[in-house]
Amino acid sequence: MIGGFIEYIFVISQKLRSYPFCHSLPKRSLCYNGRYFGLCARCTTMYFGGLLAILSFPVWSGGISINYILFIGLLLITPAGIDGTTQMFGSRESNNKLRVTTGFFLGLGIPILCWGGLRVITG
Template identity: 55%
Template structure:
């Protein structure tokens, strides 16, 4: 069993039974006819969000809280546009675009939350 086989099996046991994501097979990443336990967008979002949180001690406070909020908001827009236009049937997205917009969403949510927390904490 390869590492990817192990990751895909584990993801199905961990993510599918719980409401982290809709986990639709047609919108999930596939490897050797095995579907990942999260959809492509959520995979990118959770991956980027976790990496951003883990990298916080090494990043320090690079941007002002206001810039964090602005940049976070800008990074949320592509995912919102992609998801909304797909939901209303304007067009069909693909998994590559879903992963990329998910990565933007993950980074954007963390930057936005950091900016808000820094403002609240002072």
């Protein structure tokens, strides 16, 4: 069951290999059965987290104050921002465990933040 799910994710990531915002470097990608995913570890888990946030929308969208939604969204995207920025400017080298974690939180945070922003705009 888990192997089939991972294989499915692997196939999808290969189709997204040409995604313009992902470097797809093998050393920064997840590996399954000796094959590297088409996206880096951060992007792979970002998509997974985003899908999870969207699918769980009915659970977290109702009855929560807009300020709390925006705060949670910002809180979830902050670790990826810090990790990516400090790595980009050469302060340090990240690792795949950190990329997986920050990517997943980023994936959760973006739809939540977008939904909160839409609620602010539409009143």
